[in-house]
Amino acid sequence: GQNIDQPTEMTATEGAIVQINCTYQTSGFNGLFWYQQHAGEAPTFLSYNVLDGLEEKGRFSSFLSRSKGYSYLLLKELQMKDSASYLCAVRDLKAAGNKLTFGGGTRVLVKP
Amino acid sequence: EAGVVQSPRYKIIEKKQPVAFWCNPISGHNTLYWYRQNLGQGPELLIRYENEEAVDDSQLPKDRFSAERLKGVDSTLKIQPAELGDSAVYLCASSSTSGGGETQYFGPGTRLLVL
Secondary structure, eight states: EEEEEEEEEEEEEESSSSSEEEEEEOOSEEEEEEEEEEETTOOOOEEEOHHHEEETTTTEEEETTTTTEEEEEEEOOGGGGGGGEEEEEEEEEESSSSSSEOOEEEEEEEEE | OOOOEEEESSEEEEEEEEEEEEEEOTOOOOEEEEEEEEETTTOOOEEEEEEEEEEEEESOOOEEEEEEEESSSSSEESSSOGGGOOOOOEEEEEEOOOTOOOOOOOOOOOEEEEO
């Protein structure tokens, strides 16, 4: 099975930077996804990492270290609209059909 | 391009009643997923379809839950009878294929409240 851990909640100030960590244990790692989910809405895709290193997309960046079973999502120049839950999800090659397993999500609250 | 469509958006029923949810995936996506998301938690997979075939239903409580994807496009998820613990958001997602790095795109979900 898989074990995915991420903090439950984080608070940051508008304009600041927040880093959301995700650690995982899986027997057949085949990619890690980050999704953003606003309250009452569907998760929306943010980023995908399958190789080690940093992927940058505007204000959002995601980093992966496969040897450490670790990823982080970096949110820069925080805006009020970034207040949401951020879900880390890991794909397992050994699970049927590359099953995607989600962490519990990190609720980020951006304050003025 | 239209996203994943789900209906209804909200449903309130009494326990022991049946309920059904409908999903229309993104056009051309052959893989369809049903997830359940409890408050404050991440989505948990219930069932995955490749075209019209259910290829992973290991997490589906088969005593009361059923699903179908006739013609490999739209899908319905049914609960009969519903229990209080079934209150959750039921999310449908789709992707173009099941292997490699294909991204899953989610619908808005159906928020179910069982009284």
